[in-house]
Amino acid sequence: MMECTRRSRILACGSALPRRVVGSAELAGELGIRTEAIVRLSGIHERHIASEDEATAGLALSAAQTALQRSGLKGDDIDLVIVATATPDRTLPASAVRVQAGLGTTRGAAFDVQAACSGFIHALAIADYMLRLGEAETAVVVGAETTSRIVDQTDAATAMLFGDGAGAVILQAAHHDRVTRDTPGILSTHLRADGRYEDFLRTDGGPSSTGQVGVIRMNGAEVFRHALMKLAAVAREALSKNGLSAEDIRWVVPHQANLRIIEPLASALQIPLDKFVLTIKKHGNTSAASIPLALDEAVTDGRIRSGDLLLFDAMGAGLTWGAALVRW
Structure with missing residues (x-):
């Protein structure tokens, strides 16, 4: 009998953004530069900025909950949670354990990955490896940041660029007799x-x-x-x-x-x-x-x-x- 081959497939996505929207015109006034300069140098017209009551883990959980609901699965179906972030709520424990608890997941692993702006691809790769090797069956992979917390608001070159938010995917192992580049x-x-x-x-x-x-x-x-x-x-x-x-x-x-x-x-x-x-x-x-x-x-x-x-x-x-x- 031919051995089945496993491939990780994205079942659903979700996202979460802070309530506050800061336009480039508002930011330009604070930085003492022209709105047109921000748009010309970055292409950014507005960004969402987290308020005091909004933090990385909360945004991550909201995005993950949306993705989970859209997937038709439940928290008990998840056995791996990975959060990619450079701005966790705390030095420890990982933001992923807060997401895990919020989803009602009580088994498997939960941990953070820190690779800055490429963090989501790193987290996705790790989840993919684990699913294909049979270490897990269904994963939540989240990229979540409150980068505005670590921006020097007097440095226009960085202050104009960064916003806050979170996005999540549900990843599940799928079994195939044979996989090709056309297999989902x-x-x-x-x-x-x-x-x-x-x-x-x-x-x-x-x-x-x-x-x-x-x-x-x-x-x-x-x-x-x-x-x-x-x-x-x-x-x-x-x-x-x-x-x-x-x-x-x-x-x-x-x-x-x-x-x-x-x-x-x-x-x-x-x-x-x-x-x-x-x-x-x-x-x-x-x-x-x-x-x-x-x-x-x-x-x-x-x-x-x-x-x-x-x-x-x-x-x-x-x-x-x-x-x-x-x-x-």
């Missing part, structure tokens, strides 16, 4: 890092070094240069691994870092910009939450349909980066 699910994930460049995007503090969380410091020119090279390279690697080409991609769901990075990436990959799911205009850079937030919007509004080939692509502090190919 995650085709492959590709994770990379190069710690030589850690100072290009970092915080200036931490519990062990200063006893303070610190705020974001960024060398924008170097981040831009490396982002374009590394995002294009890892996307091509993912396509080559699966015997696919850029023409096969229906939708690119990129990390929503900056429109000035996404536009040249589209050109480098020779994929029309109208095949990119873009939410940066209204969400800003939500770090690990940006891909699942954009994914949820495109699934909800009907753009993403059964059989579509999706490319997830992200780079973050570390430097860390990665890509994933998903057949919807």
Whole structure:
């Protein structure tokens, strides 16, 4: 008898955004710069900013609950919870255990992953590995951030970029006699890092070094240069691994870092910009939450349909980066 092959498939998505919306005009007044400069430099018109009573774990739980409800499953069906975040509620325990408890899940594993803006792809890859190896059957994978908490509000270069929010997916192992590149699910994930460049995007503090969380410091020119090279390279690697080409991609769901990075990436990959799911205009850079937030919007509004080939692509502090190919 032929042994069945397991593939992880996304069953449903969910998202959550803070109540407060801060337009670029309001932010421009606070920073002492022109609204047009923010829009021109980033493509961002507004972003959601968490209030005092809104925190990462709560946003993560809300997004996960929506995804779980849409999947038709219950908390008891979940045996793995992974939250990608660089802004947890507490140093410990992990935000994932709060999500686990809130979903009513009492078995399996729950932990956080920290890979900054590429965190969601890292978390998705880990969940995929565990499901394909039989370590779990059904996972909740969340990207959630309150990055506004660690932004220097006097530094226009970073303060204009970041917003808060959470996005989640329900991932379940599916059994097939044979899998091909047309079989629904995650085709492959590709994770990379190069710690030589850690100072290009970092915080200036931490519990062990200063006893303070610190705020974001960024060398924008170097981040831009490396982002374009590394995002294009890892996307091509993912396509080559699966015997696919850029023409096969229906939708690119990129990390929503900056429109000035996404536009040249589209050109480098020779994929029309109208095949990119873009939410940066209204969400800003939500770090690990940006891909699942954009994914949820495109699934909800009907753009993403059964059989579509999706490319997830992200780079973050570390430097860390990665890509994933998903057949919807």
